[in-house]
Amino acid sequence: MLEYGKKVWKDGEISDWQSGGNLSLLTHTLHYGVGAFEGIRAYQRARGETAIFRLREHIDRLFDSCHLVLMKPVVTREQVVQGCVDVLRENKMAQAYLRPIALIADGAMGVYAPKNPVATYIAAWKWGTYLGPEALEKGIRCMVSSFSRHHINVAFAKGKLVGQYINSVMAKQEAKLAGFDEAILTDVHGYVSEGSGENIFIVKGGKLITPPLAASILAGITRDTVMTLAREEGLVVTEQFITRDELHLADEVFLTGTAAEITPVREINHRAIGSGQMGPITRALQTRYFDVVKGTDDSHPEWLTRV
Numbered sequence: 074m075l076e077y078g079k080k081v082w083k084d085g086e087i088s089d090w091q092s093g094g095n096l097s098l099l100t101h102t103l104h105y106g107v108g109a110f111e112g113i114r115a116y117q118r119a120r121g122e123t124a125i126f127r128l129r130e131h132i133d134r135l136f137d138s139c140h141l142v143l144m145k146p147v148v149t150r151e152q153v154v155q156g157c158v159d160v161l162r163e164n165k166m167a168q169a170y171l172r173p174i175a176l177i178a179d180g181a182m183g184v185y186a187p188k189n190p191v192a193t194y195i196a197a198w199k200w201g202t203y204l205g206p207e208a209l210e211k212g213i214r215c216m217v218s219s220f221s222r223h224h225i226n227v228a229f230a231k232g233k234l235v236g237q238y239i240n241s242v243m244a245k246q247e248a249k250l251a252g253f254d255e256a257i258l259t260d261v262h263g264y265v266s267e268g269s270g271e272n273i274f275i276v277k278g279g280k281l282i283t284p285p286l287a288a289s290i291l292a293g294i295t296r297d298t299v300m301t302l303a304r305e306e307g308l309v310v311t312e313q314f315i316t317r318d319e320l321h322l323a324d325e326v327f328l329t330g331t332a333a334e335i336t337p338v339r340e341i342n343h344r345a346i347g348s349g350q351m352g353p354i355t356r357a358l359q360t361r362y363f364d365v366v367k368g369t370d371d372s373h374p375e376w377l378t379r380v
């Protein structure tokens with residue numbers, strides 16, 4: 074059972090879950106899928122304080138997503154940033170997953186409903202490891218999905234948009250029902266895009282490779298964090314298209330995401346990746362990442378919003 078904060082935020086006001094979270098059955102987003110959301114983690118750091126990781130970048134992406142689909146929240150970015158802090162404080166949560174979501178409310182019920190109000194909510198819940206307790210150490214087993222990521226002219230890959238997630242849900246269901254942990258999707262040309270809710274990196278010959286933003290992927294904030302940390306560690310990182318055979322022949326593969334953090338991949342479609350265990354570069358980056366988000370590494374204060 075989800076352990077969620079009983080206080081939610083709506084357009085600048087805190088209320089309890091029942092009154093604040095109750096949505097009309099005729100909420101436009103519920104029917105047509107036009108809505109934007111974010112997933113953000115707040116960690117309790119090693120010295121006891123709570124910090125939200127890269128909050129401003131997540132809220133900027135939320136507003137970018139809204140911009141793509143012509144939604145205009147009635148609140149400002151600064152209000153949503155403050156709302157995330159307030160939700161944690163009001164719920165007395167030292168660590169949580171935060172879910173800001175901008176919805177088109179009820180009003181007109183046709184597909185074209187430009188005058189319906191846009192409501193922005195923030196909820197919080199406790200979320201442990203996204204892919205299971207052993208995933209971060211032992212790695213996961215993935216399948217290359219039979220579903221492709223949306224063609225760039227079919228959907229907005231750079232938007233974290235509600236309806237687009239049918240594609241992720243289908244791919245994840247397929248992978249789980251086939252006995253795997255996660256799906257890896259290719260784009261319509263067959264190049265590797267990303268996981269159902271994560272970006273992907275491969276390691277080959279000591280270098281890090283990840284698909285470019287043009288490969289129909291979300292511009293992951295963890296992806297950007299990993300690229301920054303890797304370069305600080307002296308690693309070469311390139312953004313280039315990756316083929317399926319390159320995936321199988323990689324020395325290491327890992328997935329990145331706010332929820333999934335840095336999760337090693339140990340097998341793809343029954344082919345072991347490298348030694349079949351977490352590789353040394355993945356381990357070094359995972360260790361550094363956890364030290365930055367929740368440890369004692371204060372080298373990036375601009376990424377932390379103290380609560």
Ligand SMILES: Cc1ncc(COP(=O)(O)O)c(C=O)c1O
Pocket residue numbers: 112233241267268269270271272290291292293294295296329330331332
């Ligand atoms: C489809 C998809 N790709 C990648 C990511 C990783 O993005 P981030 O690192 O910003 O959480 C997510 C998670 O938000 C996602 O849903």
